Amino acid sequence: MRKIDTLIWHCSATPEGREISVKEIDRWHKKRGWSGIGYHKVVQLDGAVNEGRPMDKVGAHVKGHNTGSLGYVYIGGVTAAGKPKDTRTSAQKATMGRLTREAIEDFGVTKVYGHNEFANKACPSFDVQTDSTIQNAIKGRQPPRAVLDRKVSPAAVPVGRGGMAAIIAIVLAVLAAFLKAKGVW
Numbered sequence: 358m359r360k361i362d363t364l365i366w367h368c369s370a371t372p373e374g375r376e377i378s379v380k381e382i383d384r385w386h387k388k389r390g391w392s393g394i395g396y397h398k399v400v401q402l403d404g405a406v407n408e409g410r411p412m413d414k415v416g417a418h419v420k421g422h423n424t425g426s427l428g429y430v431y432i433g434g435v436t437a438a439g440k441p442k443d444t445r446t447s448a449q450k451a452t453m454g455r456l457t458r459e460a461i462e463d464f465g466v467t468k469v470y471g472h473n474e475f476a477n478k479a480c481p482s483f484d485v486q487t488d489s490t491i492q493n494a495i496k497g498r499q500p501p502r503a504v505l506d507r508k509v510s511p512a513a514v515p516v517g518r519g520g521m522a523a524i525i526a527i528v529l530a531v532l533a534a535f536l537k538a539k540g541v542w
């Protein structure tokens with residue numbers, strides 16, 4: 358694992374309430390000539406976390422501060438008209454608190470910033486240094502453990518639409534077989 362001491366929060370700068378996939382961000386960043394998504398983790402509107410660039414790879418999210426940092430992004434950050442706005446859902450806030458704490462405990466992060474502390478930008482559309490979600494997570498952290506290559510639980514990745522459709526199809530098939538056996542159908 359590379360040496361990490363900083364976590365930097367971003368927003369996707371997309372309109373409030375609009376879900377954006379990792380794939381879509383990956384496409385935007387490839388268009389910029391990067392190897393792919395520049396963020397390490399993406400917090401969806403419902404608070405689910407999707408993995409972006411592998412944690413052991415240097416990200417592409419803040420000019421001059423990618424080495425030694427993790428870049429996490431939440432989906433949202435602007436109004437429908439494109440004006441900066443803290444659009445975080447309560448589920449996103451809960452996840453962002455947890456991810457901040459885990460970055461400190463598991464990856465040796467000692468400094469947490471917003472992108473707007475490094476650039477003349479609104480991103481992430483809130484002040485990390487006064488934000489209660491982030492600051493409470495920092496205060497509530499456990500003493501740092503050894504930095505390990507932490508396996509990301511597959512349970513953290515939500516079942517996609519395809520996966521959900523497959524589950525429903527299986528349930529219906531079992532139900533149909535049951536009804537047939539009973540002679541009901």
Ligand SMILES: [Zn+2]
Nearest residue numbers: 367368472480
């Ligand atoms: Zn940013």
